[in-house]
Amino acid sequence: MAKVYLKSIAIRGNGKVGNIPITNLEPVATCPGAKKEDGTFRKTCLDCYAIKTMKFRKNARKKWSNASAQDEIDELANLKTNKPVRLHGAGDFIDQEHLDGVSVSMEDKRGWYYTRSFHVGVTAKGTDNMQEFASIDEDEDVAIARAKGYNRLARVVEKKEWEDGGKKKLVVLNNENYVVCPEQLKTKASCESCGFCFNKPGKVGNVAFIKH
Numbered sequence: 001m002a003k004v005y006l007k008s009i010a011i012r013g014n015g016k017v018g019n020i021p022i023t024n025l026e027p028v029a030t031c032p033g034a035k036k037e038d039g040t041f042r043k044t045c046l047d048c049y050a051i052k053t054m055k056f057r058k059n060a061r062k063k064w065s066n067a068s069a070q071d072e073i074d075e076l077a078n079l080k081t082n083k084p085v086r087l088h089g090a091g092d093f094i095d096q097e098h099l100d101g102v103s104v105s106m107e108d109k110r111g112w113y114y115t116r117s118f119h120v121g122v123t124a125k126g127t128d129n130m131q132e133f134a135s136i137d138e139d140e141d142v143a144i145a146r147a148k149g150y151n152r153l154a155r156v157v158e159k160k161e162w163e164d165g166g167k168k169k170l171v172v173l174n175n176e177n178y179v180v181c182p183e184q185l186k187t188k189a190s191c192e193s194c195g196f197c198f199n200k201p202g203k204v205g206n207v208a209f210i211k212h
């Protein structure tokens, strides 16, 4: 059988997630929530690792920029795995139709994602098999995300702020509790061995990432 060239899925994941399938799309082009209403980038998006990867790694540039939302939907529909799927290591949901299509393709699998597309009206699916995190940049984003059905939040914390706060495993931001990513704390080797973002029952539990 001819080998199928997968545009959006890296079956072997990466050093962060472990041996977990991960989908990637072109950053910025597929990130409608990356910019504010005035057209400027949100603070965290200015420092996006995926943009840097696109710039310096030719293979990623070629693969990610060739993958469409429909490619991702089709490839996920054909993916047979009992592992959780990390959706959008790079990229995001371009619109509701994109998330709806991915949700259908994910019906026989479990997975998780972080998104800023709630800023452009993309509403969480609320299915049990997909853990959906809203990526929060400003305190005001929380209410917008909640109104779109996102129970779980993800937020970047400045390293100095975290260090000044005592390097805790749990941080409180705007009255919300966030577990600091154990892979960053080196208490877990990868997402595969951690599972907080995809195994936590009840679709609760926020995560914080330390900015280096």
Ligand code: SF4
Pocket (backbone or CB within 6 Å): 017, 180, 181, 182, 183, 184, 188, 190, 191, 192, 194, 195, 196, 197, 198, 207
């Ligand atoms: S909290 Fe765990 S599952 Fe979530 S990103 Fe960090 S290592 Fe991965």
